[in-house]
Amino acid sequence: MQDVIVVGAGPAGNNAALSLASKGYGVTVIDSRENIGDKLCTGLVGEECFLRYPIDPSLVYREINSARVISPSSELVRFETPTTVARVVDRVAYVSSFADKATAAGADYLLGSRVISLEQRPDRVVVTTDGSSGSDTLEARALVLAAGFGSQLNRQLGLGEPSDYVVGTQALVKTEGVEEVEVYLGRDIAPGFFAWLVPTRPGYALAGLLVRKNAKDRLANFISARMTEGKITETADKPTCWGIPLRPLNKTYTDRVLVVGDAAGQVKPTTGGGIFYSLLSSEIASGALQQALRKDQLSANRLGVYQKEWKNLLSNELEVGYSARRAFEYLSDSHIGSLINQAGSNGFVAELANSPDVSFDWHSSMIGKIMGHPTLGGVLKLVNPLLARMAKVPESAEVFASEAAMAETGTSV
Ligand SMILES: Cc1cc2nc3c(=O)[nH]c(=O)nc-3n(C[C@H](O)[C@H](O)[C@H](O)COP(=O)(O)OP(=O)(O)OC[C@H]3O[C@@H](n4cnc5c(N)ncnc54)[C@H](O)[C@@H]3O)c2cc1C
Structure with a gap:
């Protein structure tokens, strides 16, 4: 039996695996994807995140110290900071770099395998997976659930879903003269939220937006308007959509299990950015788990310290940001x-x-x-x-989950 099973090889899961494996715990990470980190994302990380969790400089597309904000009536305000505040990184490579380090520290990875059920027993957690070679059962003393937005597994554990979410949609586009991050506001573009053009490699940008409804149509309109302006010359891949939680779960722990990252709703509600908070929370989760494993005290009561600690760090940000x-x-x-x-x-x-x-x-x-x-x-x-x-939330995240799953494979929301 392993010490810990981590479900999800995103930033949260990989970083939890890295911390635990580095301390000598036996860890298996399970992900339904074959390609680690290949989830819809713009790859913008703040400087603090970059410094705390560094990435090989060759995987940084851009350093960001300016942005243009375009108002609904096309007025432009330009922000420029004296130093770099963020970087656009190769998201897949960044997330994979955590997995590489975790592997080097001794963690095992089981890719292309979907966790379909979790069972908490008095002395262990039992996980059933479904992969190309059929179904399998794995056991561990504890589990970190880092399965991202919309996971059914939260519900299986009786932990519910984050109570509010937004849909993010994005496509890679070819551009002409887009050298700075551009943020577009207005009800015709992304009501209540914003759209973006984030330059990556020379001549390319990620065009996306956050919105509660009609994500696919709104992105098509946004791209078409930028084409008319000559900023976008063509789309380079198919737009996809995925959900972003805007509120945390009420409870992020239960017997032998901790929930981290998007699965726990640890995301900036202002922008939908979740990489940094996922990394920070997974570090806290790993610390709490190490103590609990050492003492072999893995009840919900004992693991509650995790929620206390991450809330100390993030709660004010999440609450003020949501308001x-x-x-x-x-x-x-x-x-x-x-x-x-x-x-x-x-x-x-x-x-x-x-x-x-x-x-x-x-x-x-x-x-x-x-x-x-x-x-x-x-x-x-x-x-x-x-x-x-x-402040009424439009639809339940629960209903969205299955739509989102279809959307990421290319179907519309
Ligand atoms: C359009 C868009 C743009 C974004 N841009 C940014 C950005 O620029 N900066 C930023 O900080 N954040 C951004 N985010 C948010 C960011 O991507 C997430 O907050 C971050 O990836 C959360 O990490 P995570 O590890 O919690 O979950 P994820 O990265 O979602 O990883 C979860 C993993 O779990 C796996 N999984 C799920 N269910 C199962 C299962 N049953 N069995 C096995 N494996 C499973 C998935 O395959 C996935 O690999 C963006 C989000 C969207 C939608």
Whole structure:
């Protein structure tokens, strides 16, 4: 019997496996994909993430120290920071690099094998898999569930689903003259959220958007508008969609099991970025698990320390970020236009860009700064009282899960 089975070889699962295997625990990582890390993602990571979890510089497409924000009426505000704040990385290579290190530390990988059921017994967890060579059963003392968004396994354990989510959709495109990250706002483009062009290799960018409904059509419209402008010359692959949780699970632990990453809803609700928080949370999970394994005390009671620790680190960010996100969703195009106008014209953009409070990964200070601003905060406070009435979540993540699974294989949402 293994010490730990990790379900999911994304950033969360690989990093948990790496930490545990490095401490001498026997770990098996199971993933239904053959190609590690090959999940829909833009590969933007903040500088803090890059420094804490480095990547070979040859796998970095771009260093980011500027961005253009385009308002619903096509006005442009340009942000420029004195130093690099983020990098666009080769996501597959980045995620695989964690798996390579975990393998070198002694972890086993079982790829192309889907976990179809989990059973918690008093002294072990039993996992049933289904792969090309048929079904199999594996056992471990504990399990890390890092199966990403929309996993049925959360429900099997009685842990439910994150209660709100958004759909992300993206395609690789060929571009002309797109050298900076471009963010597009407006109800016609991505109501309540945003669209992006993120340059990767020379002449290429990832074009995508976050939206609650009609992801496929909205991305087609966005790409077509950029083609008319001459920025996109052609699409280089088929658009795909996947869900992003906007709220964490209420409970991320149970007997012998910890849930990490997107499966636990540990994602920035402002932008949908989840790589850094997944890595941080998996490190916390691994620490909690090591103590529990050492003492052979793996009950939910003992493992609850994991949730306490990750919440200490992330809860404020997730809560403030979610409130800001919901406030943003109720801004009209004219509100957004006036915010962008104000921010661009009164030096606030430069102030933000140079402020130590502003970080790619920690948004609560920046949100506090915006809310405290006499004009910008005023517009948002006008909208905020509406939140209590309007903070109804549109559909359950549960219903979305099966749609999302189809979508990533190319079917529409
Ligand atoms: C369009 C889009 C763009 C994004 N861009 C960014 C970005 O630029 N920066 C950023 O930080 N975040 C971004 N994200 C979010 C980011 O991709 C996720 O937060 C991150 O991948 C979460 O990591 P994870 O390890 O929790 O899950 P995942 O990366 O989803 O990994 C889960 C793994 O579990 C496997 N799995 C699932 N079910 C099973 C099963 N039953 N059996 C076996 N294996 C299973 C899957 O195959 C997968 O490999 C983006 C998301 C989307 C949709």
